[in-house]
Structures are given as structure tokens and as C-alpha cells.
Amino acid sequence: xxxxxxxxxxxxxxxxxxxxxxxxxxxxxxxxxxxxxxxxxxxxxxxxxxxxxxxxxxxxxxxxxxxxxxxxxxxxxxxxxxxxxxxxxxxxxxxxxxxxxxxxxxxxxxxxxxxxxxxxxxxxxxxxxxxxxxxxxxxxxxxxxxxxxxxxxxxxxxxxxxxxxxxxxxxxxxxxxxxxxxxxxxxxxxxxxxxxxxxxxxxxxxxxxxxxxxxxx
Numbered sequence: 001x002x003x004x005x006x007x008x009x010x011x012x013x014x015x016x017x018x019x020x021x022x023x024x025x026x027x028x029x030x031x032x033x034x035x036x037x038x039x040x041x042x043x044x045x046x047x048x049x050x051x052x053x054x055x056x057x058x059x060x061x062x063x064x065x066x067x068x069x070x071x072x073x074x075x076x077x078x079x080x081x082x083x084x085x086x087x088x089x090x091x092x093x094x095x096x097x098x099x100x101x102x103x104x105x106x107x108x109x110x111x112x113x114x115x116x117x118x119x120x121x122x123x124x125x126x127x128x129x130x131x132x133x134x135x136x137x138x139x140x141x142x143x144x145x146x147x148x149x150x151x152x153x154x155x156x157x158x159x160x161x162x163x164x165x166x167x168x169x170x171x172x173x174x175x176x177x178x179x180x181x182x183x184x185x186x187x188x189x190x191x192x193x194x195x196x197x198x199x200x201x202x203x204x205x206x207x208x209x210x211x212x213x214x215x216x217x
Contacts (some may be wrong), residue, residue, distance in 0.1 A: 001140075003032060003052070004032050004033065004034050004052075005031065005032060005033040005052050005053070005054060005145075005150055006024075006033070006034050006053040007022055007033060007034065007054055007055065007115075008053065008065075008120070008150060009055055009056045009057070010055075010056065010057040010058060010060075010063060010113055010116050010117065010181060012063045012064075012066040012067050012070065012112065013056050013057050013063055013131045014056035014058065014131040014134060015056055017164065017166060017169055018027045018056050018129075018141065021141060021160055021161065021164050022037070022054075022141075024155070024160035024163060024164060025145075025152055027156065028159065028160055029153060029156045029157075029160075031145070031150060031151075031152055032206050051125065052121075052126070052127075052148045053125065053126040053127070054126075054127050054128075054129070054141075054145070054148065054151075055126065055127070055128045055129070056129050056130075056131055056132060056134065056142055057116075057117050057128055057129075057208065058108045058130065058132065059132070059182070059183070059185070059210050060114065060197060060201050060204060060205075061183075061189065061194065061197055062091070062181070062184055062185055063105070063110070063113055064098055064101060064102065064109060064110055064113075064180065064184065064185075065094075065184050065185045065188060065189070067082075067085065068085065068094060068097055068098050068101065070082075071082050071089065084104070084106070085101060088100040088104055094188050095189055095190045098188075098189060098193055099196065100129060102193065102196050110200050111200055111201070113201070114200065114203065116203065117207070117208065121207055121208075123146045125148065127148055129141065130208070132182050135166055138161055141157075142154065142157045186213075194213050198212050198213065215216065
């Protein structure tokens, strides 16, 4: 069994944040982790099927809203916008812009996010964490590492967690980190857009135990 820990994250699900925490543990506690920051599906990894992997995911409805807002924040802070998001959303209200992202045939959002999750779930030696859980439970990553057989000193973990606290990262990098809020999609998406996402990603919502909205048909 490959005893290096691998990492992947669903886009806009705290993957960059978690990447920094794992990197900190590699530096401080010699955690044997391949810390490349990526969003690849399990099948894309050039590793043994039995290689341990830790991943992070989020409610896809919030992921898509966050992707839209990230593009807007990058423009506000003088950063380069994501060309395909900007092309689809420029000049549109948020719901119409997100709807355009969802139906764009070239990128197939949200199907791409659904497939990321489905490629990992149920695989042996894979531990997937919910973004909502990690933000509320500081020990979530520590416990996940232990469940995969990777022990790090609790004091070192707490030190690294404190150094990369989410609020601190938001302050240091406002062009990338947002509020990390939950169910923000309820405030900005119309029922038709929610229905579209939930129909496309029903398998994800059921397996990940996110409740479908009452509007879904």
C-alpha cells in the first residue's frame, strides 16, 4: 500500500485552505503527504488504487454560487477574471449568470462537480470531509488523518490549525476567500436554477446527505 497521503478537493470547497493546512503539517510534523493542490478525480491519479487520500467537498449549490462570487471578487481586487465564467455571466444578474454557468455545454457545471464526488465516494482508503464540518469542527482533519493511519502530535496540529484559521486566511487573501457560509444559494438562486442543479446532481445530494429543496421536481 502506498503510504503517502494524497489530497484532492472539489473546487470552491475549501480545498486551497485545506492544502495549506496539510502543507503546514508536512513542514511541522513530517506528514508524508503529496500536497499538490488539485481538483482531479480519483481515476486521474497516477497512484495505486489502495493509496490513502483525503478530500474535501461542499454543497454543490453553494460551490456554484461561490464560483460566481470568486470571479466578481477577483475583478474587484484587480485580479484576472476566469475567462469562461466572465464570458457567461458578464452583465447578467447573479441568478441568470449562474444559470448560464450551469447549462454551458463546454464546462458542464454542475455535472463536473458531481462527478468529482462520485469518483471518490465508496473507495477504500479515501476519507472525504464536508467543508461545513471542517469549518465548525477544528479536529475534523486531525481525526480524518488518524482514521487513515497518519498520526501527528495534537499540539502541532493545533498550532498549524491556528496559523491557517479560516478567518485569518479570509483577511490575508480577500480576493480568494469568502465567508464560507452555508446555504447561501437560498438567498440568490431562483427555484428554476435550483431545480436544474438538483436534477443534475441528485446522486450527489442523496449520497452526501444534503437535503433537496422543497422546490425540486
